[in-house]
Amino acid sequence: MTGTAIRDAREQLFEAAERVLLRAGPSALTSRAVTTEAGCAKGVLHRHFADFDAFLAELVLNRVARIDGQGAALRDLAGSGTVAGNVTATSTSLFGSVAVAIVGLVTSRDELRARLRAARPTGVPVLTEAAAMIASYLTAEQERGRVPVEADVDTLAPALIGAVRMQFADRNSTPPKTEAVHRVVTTVLAGLVREPRP
Structure with a gap:
């Protein structure tokens, strides 16, 4: 899915972060874990958020x-x-x-x-x-x-x-x-x- 436009990217990233958080806890929550869970390129997160x-x-x-x-x-x-x-x-x-x-x-x-x-x-x-x-x-x-x-x-x-x-x-x-x-x-x-x- 890398390089594919994501509809409602922010909400999709939030939902992915929640799944990682619930499954593995705060220590597992990284930008890579979130974007992998969301099925998107890491750059998508950085296009929407400063860091x-x-x-x-x-x-x-x-x-x-x-x-x-x-x-x-x-x-x-x-x-x-x-x-x-x-x-x-x-x-x-x-x-x-x-x-x-x-x-x-x-x-x-x-x-x-x-x-x-x-x-x-x-x-x-x-x-x-x-x-x-x-x-x-x-x-x-x-x-x-x-x-x-x-x-x-x-x-x-x-x-x-x-x-x-x-x-x-x-x-x-x-x-x-x-x-x-x-x-x-x-x-x-x-x-x-x-x-x-x-």
């Missing part, structure tokens, strides 16, 4: 942007289902994807972290956005009376994200069952949620 760290920064920011869509969908669930069920489903979907690998990538590459700090001066990309998504949802549930107004959602949200992320931390093991994630979520939310039990 490999610029590519990785755009990959992270592109994937972080997807969390905004998940956040809107989660907020729309406020008042329906159960709070723990909604948080469980969303966080399982988030961390069952490439998100855990992206966090590993960010924490393993100093130059990438430095570039991302320019756009996001605080927090770890993906985790910060995930916590904001959960906080926004819990705020919506406060408005509906299912989470007490006095609950500190800005503390609860990172606690939930951190606890759930630990369930998915080992990329080589089998992902946790939904029931295990739900147990973690209900434990963090214990005594706070005002909704009938199923």
